[in-house]
Amino acid sequence: MASPDFQQNYFELFSVSREFDLSLALLSERFRHLQGQLHPDRYASKSAHEQRVAVQYSAFVNQAYTTLKDPLERALYMLELAGVSAEQVSAEKIDGGFLMEQMELREKIESIADMVDPETALEHLMSEIAQDTKNHEREFVEALEADVLNGAASACVKMQFLRKLHQEAEQIEAGLLN
Amino acid sequence: MALLHIAEPGQSAITHEQKLAVGIDLGTTNSLVATVSKDGASALPDDRGEASLASVVSYADPAKVVVGREALAAASEHPTDTLSSVKRFMGRGYADARDEAERSQYKLTNEDAGMVSFATSSGVVSPVQASAEILKTLRLRAQAALGGSVDGAVITVPAYFDEAQRQATKDAATVAGIPVLRLLNEPTAAAVAYGLESKGEGLTAVYDLGGGTFDISILHLHRDVFEVRATGGDTALGGDDFDNLIGDWILHELGSPKLKAGEHRTLVSLARAAKEALSDCAEVVIPLQALQLDTSELVLTQNRFDEMIKPLVKRTIQACRRAVRDAGLSPVDIENVVLVGGSTRVPLVRAAVEDYFQRKPLLGIDPDQVVAIGAAIQADILVGNRPEGELLLLDVIPLSLGIETMGGLVEKIVNRNTTIPVSRAQEFTTYKDGQTALAVHIVQGERELVSDSRSLARFELRGIPPMVAGAARILVSFQVDADGLLSVSAREETTGVQSSIVVKPSFGLSDEQIGSMLQASYSHAEEDKEARVLAELCVAAKQLLEGLAVALAADGDELLDSQEREALDAQMLRVEEQLTTGDAAVLRAVSDQLGRDSEAFAARRMDKSIRTALTGVTLDDVSEEIGE
Incomplete structure (x- = not known):
């Protein structure tokens, strides 16, 4: 059978404007509205064929929603729409200053368990990471608006670095709680 | 019923008669069956007025399997023939189950390296068979109370059940002769029961500590849509x-x-x-x-x-913490806390939950019945008894799914807490020159190493033409349906060589095994099976024709060209001709063909309905609705 072939991109699918700063409330409202029509449960008493179509459409909508909901995924997707592939993004050169900062942050995380008040230190660090991420999101938006695609790509790579760091911090936190 | 009936809410294309739908809570300690009547949803009692059926099956007498209270009474006398807490063994291998069995004094067998089984006086019994006995007892109870055969059931499983455990549960229902509409996660079922009761909105945490399993789910109720945001737990803690x-x-x-x-x-x-x-x-x-x-x-x-019990309770709170984090929330964001399962009556458990969420839990519905009641409501919706289909559940997968790559590492393809259904694809390549086959090993779990993960299935993609290493482009696609069950396919893109598998977990049952169990349970054939099959096929074919006629009248001219229309009409005629011949195989073949022929039309109707769904709603309208 034909797989769902939506000609629209994810922004068009949800009828939201193609910009980084989209309204998450609006996005999720549209998402629920679409699933209300397409979800396989709506076809539970119908034929197997209909259910298969519904599963594929519903999965497509889920994929689109997951992508747009997350700032980093959304940024990467916008680059993809602009013709920059994921491989091209990860090949982007990053300035040495950023990498130095990353190394320092990483060292901080590794030594945190030995600190007097590791919980508070970790909390500070995590909010620092969150703030840095916000800054790079702005950097991304400005670069994309000015059509400087390699600038937008390098902002994405920095966001990826910070995402990874944040995950590590979370793991350390989970370890502290145990 | 050929096509997606994209009818306006409230107007279904064909009028349904009320169908008998039940919700079943297949619990570790107790099981229940509930249904929705005009007075609302309630659990169905047995002839003694008790709603709870002890999940205990006695095989002491080879002539008669006994379930429930009487079986429980025989437990001390026939310890190895009285199976209780079998849910803990569902979908488990011998190694997993050994500790469990030592405690419970069962004699385990491990004949075919598959799911563990028990040696009893009545022969070898698998957990699936024992569960099927419990389900059968509940089915008979429901039939007696409702006066007809059950058209469909929603059966609940712990949200944290893995693929093997879910499949085993579905197999048990098949053996018990119950058509399964959906497997529903227990905490979600509880939230449904409360959600409809209170017409509440907002974020709800469901803390479900049963006899053998612990689940935590964070749900968001927004108008008529329940979105599961995160789930976690422990299938061996209760x-x-x-x-x-x-x-x-x-x-x-x-x-x-x-x-x-x-x-x-x-x-x-x-x-x-x-x-x-x-x-x-x-x-x-x-x-x-x-x-x-x-x-x-x-x-x-x-x-x-x-x-x-403190260390165990602490483990549950850690799982809560992780689920809240996975949902991107903090505990104070949670507006309602629902307690499910008899073990939440333990004061220390209540205190710990209250302390973590900083909130008094809701207690309106009996914690022993709330899951079955929620399942009954969902079953009622799924069989189509509520034409407006009021409530929609968007559930998630509890554990990440991935495949084995070089060096015994796991490459995750679908992350845990992803909303289902989901399709994901990832490209892989060959690592040797001239490699013509690729083994795909599917695993489940959060760990990095294959050896730490649960192995679900293996299959091979063969017939890749010899190429230099890295030149083949192999697309591996995962699809998880609304029950949380997985199918995987692999396709070499440059040649189109394809292979696929519906994942039957390593500990699952083969179709033959299910077949022979069914045979055993139907040894006294209740009715002429063939006649029933034909009758069912006729009904389905008529519905298909009827549905297609309605759809064609509405959209046929717009969405099909004359050639496509003629082809469909011709196939419809073929089906109609076969309705009276009485040959089941031919009727099935032509009906299936019609179903496939009409899929493209169905897809176009779906596209059209999406466009319609989103046009006519302006940005302002929606912003107003959501109170921005």
């Missing part, structure tokens, strides 16, 4: 463990005497009684005469009991 701790303590206090098999059961029931009493009292006297030892009684205080 009230039974509390009982075992008390049992261990009693033995320790008595200087670790050696017990006979039957006495172990007695010990566990004494422990359970003590636990239950401690929900209301500060201390309890445990009578030990039944064990025929020197000591006649012991006193257990609530403080001592709290100390014993």
Whole structure:
């Protein structure tokens, strides 16, 4: 059978404007509205064929929603729409200053368990990471608006670095709680 | 019913008659069946007026399998023939289950390296068969109460059940002769029961501590859509463990005497009684005469009991913490906390939940029945008894899915807590020159190494033309349906060579095994099977034709060109001709063909409906609706 072939991109699918700063409330409202029509449960008493179509459409909508909901995924997707592939993004050169900062942050995380008040230190660090991420999101938006695609790509790579760091911090936190 | 009936809410294309739908809570300790009547959803009692069926099956008498209260009464007398807590063995291999079995004194068999089975006086019994006996008892109860055969059931499973455990549950339903509409996660079912009751909105945490499993789910109710935001838990942690701790303590206090098999059961029931009493009292006297030892009684205080179970309760709170984080929230964001499962009556459990969420839990519905009631409501929706289909559940997968890559590492393809259904694809390549086959090993879990993950299935993609290493482009696609069950396909992109598998977990049952179990359970054939098959096919074919006619009248001219229309009409005629011939195989073939022929049309109608769904709603309208 034909797989769902939506000609629209994810922004068009949800009828939201193609910009980084989209309204998450609006996005999720549209998402629920679409699933209300397409979800396989709506076809539970119908034929197997209909259910298969519904599963594929519903999965497509889920994929689109997951992508747009997350700032980093959304940024990467916008680059993809602009013709920059994921491989091209990860090949982007990053300035040495950023990498130095990353190394320092990483060292901080590794030594945190030995600190007097590791919980508070970790909390500070995590909010620092969150703030840095916000800054790079702005950097991304400005670069994309000015059509400087390699600038937008390098902002994405920095966001990826910070995402990874944040995950590590979370793991350390989970370890502290145990 | 050929096509997606994209009817306006409230107007279904074909009028349905009321169907008999039930919700079944297949629990570790107790099971229930519930249904929706005009007075609302309620659990169906047995002839003694009891809603709970003890999840205990006795195989002591090879001539008669006994389920429930009577089986429980025989537990001490026939310890190895009386199976309780079989849910803990569902979908498990021998190695997983050994510790569990040592406690419960069962004789395990491990004949075919598949799912573990029990050796009883009536022969080898698998957990699936024992579960099927429980389900069958509930099915008969429902049929007696409702006066007809059950058209469909929603069966609940712990949200944290993995692929093998879900498949085993579905297999048990098949063996019991129950058509499964959906497997529904227990916490989601509970939230449905509360959601419809209170018409509440907002974020709800469901803390479900049953006899053998623990689940935590964070849900968001927004108008008529329930979105599961995150889920977590432990499939081997529950009230039974509390009982075992008390049992261990009693033995320790008595200087670790050696017990006979039957006495172990007695010990566990004494422990359970003590636990239950401690929900209301500060201390309890445990009578030990039944064990025929020197000591006649012991006193257990609530403080001592709290100390014993504290590490287990702490584990549940850690799971809560992780689920709240996965949902991108903090505990204060949660507006409602729902308690499910008998073990939430334990004071320490309540206190810990209250302390973590900083909120008093909701208690309106009986925690033992809330899951079955939610399942009944969902079943009623799924069979189409509520034409407006009021409530939609968007559930998630509990554990990440991935495949094995070089070096025994796991490449995750679908992350845990992803909303289902989901399709994901990832490209892989060959690592040797001239490699013509690729083994795909599917695993489940959060760990990095294959050896730490649960192996679900393996299959091979063969017939890749010889190429240099890295030149083949192999797309591996995962699809998880609304039940949380997985199918995987692999395709070499440059040649189109394809292979796929519906994942039957390593511990699952083969179709032949299910077939022979079915055979056994239908040894006294209730009705002429062939005639029934033909009758069902005729009904389905008529519905297909009818639905297609309605759809064609509405959209046929717009969405099909004349050639496509003619082809469909011709195939419809073929089906119509076969309705009266009485040949089931031919009728099935032409109906299936019509179904496939009409899929493109169905897809176009779906596209059209999406466009319609989103046009005519302006940005302002929606912003207003959501109160921005």
